[in-house]
Amino acid sequence: MTTDPVHLSTDVLVMGAGAAGMYASIAASRNGADVILVDKNLIGRGGATIMAQMTVAAAVGEQEPDTWEDHYADTLTAGRGLCNERLAAILCEEAVERIYEMDGWGVGWARDNGHMIQVMAPGHSVQRCVYVDFLNTGPAVAKCLRTKVAQGDNIRRISGVGITDLVVNDGTVTGAVGYNQEDGTPVTIAAKAVILAGGGLTGIYRRNSASLNMGGDSYALALRAGAELTDMEFVQFFPIGHLAPRLVGMDPIMWDPFRYKLGGRLFNGKFEEFLHNYGEEDSGTYTAPRDITSFAIMQEDAAGRGSPHGGAWLSFEHVPEDDLRAAFGPVIDRLLNNGIDLTKQGIEVSPIAHYHMGGVRVDEQMATRVQGLYAAGEAVGGA
DSSP, rough: OOOEEEEEEEEEEEOOSSSSHHHHHHHHHTTTTEEEESSSSSSSSTTGGGOOOOOEEOOOOOHHHOOOHHHHHHHHHTTTTOOOOHHHHHHHHHHHHHHHHHTTOOOOOOTTTTTEOOOOOTTTTSSSSSSOOTTTTHHHHHHHHHHHHHHHHOOOOOSSSSEEEEEEEEEEEEEEEEEEEOOOEEEEEEEEEEEOOOSSGGGGGGOOOSSSTOHHHHHHHHHHTTEEEEEETTTEEEEEEESSSSSSSSTTTTHHHHHHHHOOOOEESSSSOOOOTTTSSOOSSSSOOOOHHHHHHHHHHTTTOTTSSEEEOOOOOOOHHHHHHHTTTTHHHHHHTTTTTTTOOOEEEEEEEEEEOOOOOOOTBBOOOHHHHHHGGBOOOOO
């Protein structure tokens, strides 16, 4: 049986409905454009945003004095001077306004005495990172943006459509082709502009913290359309991804918020703290950047000092049980059901693919070298 194609038309086509894609749709809509927002998953319920647990960095300065220029300086330091400085400046400067904008939309940033709570995070020189709560920030941001997208009369949301190619005529993007994932119906979408916001590629790694659809779609589409990619070799590994014992139905990067709160200690296979051997602190302050911690764990394992499954030990045994229960809440009982008693044992962790810094090369307007083709979010490389 032949299925007749579905033909659609719009001003702006946005591919990918995580935070970047949803915000791009909102911005295009309020500037008067008709928008089609498509995603392989349900709108606002796939990609990286919905899986993000913890904090968002922005120099709002409500916890202690801070400026976007200080945030920018920390970013360049953590990036070893390899960042695209213009994109990094845009990210740091505009982050402040975006945080307050979402605050007005009811995202629910955590507050104390009326001020946003900000916490320290690796790579930052001050308490800069806001959150909703340590396990729900990403879902709260996604819900906030989904609600705002739904209020846009000129935003058409289409779930379950995979985009397979962009249409380019005389060097200008004029739309895209794809298919309905449920029944295979071909779909064509004519558009005056296309924004790629399909996230990164960490889903290609065996051990990763990504959702299933993070397979580099935006990169492939951009490259075939004639755009450039940049910094594709730079993949951020989350240093303390769960390794052993086996967990059932729990996030592999769940340990980070508790290390934030409780100062979890890292030990090698000989039960020695080791981060100081790599120029960083051992316990408590939790300021070592992810790349340094990941490198240290892998070096210890390569030198024969790894934990039994090839990582390091993360221990909360020094933390009083009442504090553990206050921080973990019902999670501690779920861990006990998985055979993990944090008061008596450590757990094994090792680096896990988490975020891709490379991606589509863009200018300060997020435009590629292909007329009418833009990128947003993790799909962008360089910042």
